[in-house]
Amino acid sequence: MPISVCHxxxxxxxxxxxxxxxxxxxxxxxxxxxxxxxHADENELKQSALTVGIKPR
Known part of the structure; x- marks a missing residue:
């Protein structure tokens, strides 16, 4: 939405x-x-930078 609407x-x-x-x-x-x-042992910085790719089956 444009700022004019959001605000x-x-x-x-x-x-x-x-x-x-x-x-x-x-x-x-x-x-x-x-x-x-x-991957619970990974550091938080790495975990905060995760992305997910969606692929068709």
């Missing part, structure tokens, strides 16, 4: 929000949790 105090009166589950974000979170569990 406008009237925005809640012009927009609604819906909650849903992004399946890609869910897959990324699950894979990151799995990696962190399997």
């Amino acid at each position: 406008d105090e009237q925005t809640p009166f012009h927009f609604t929000a819906d909650v849903g589950i992004c399946q890609i974000s869910l897959m990324q979170s699950l894979k990151l949790d799995e990696w962190k569990k399997d």
Whole structure:
């Protein structure tokens, strides 16, 4: 969203929000949790720089 919308105090009166589950974000979170569990001895700096690639099956 543009800053003009994000910072406008009237925005809640012009927009609604819906909650849903992004399946890609869910897959990324699950894979990151799995990696962190399997690599618990890695330093925190390395763990904070992790990325996840999504590939088609």
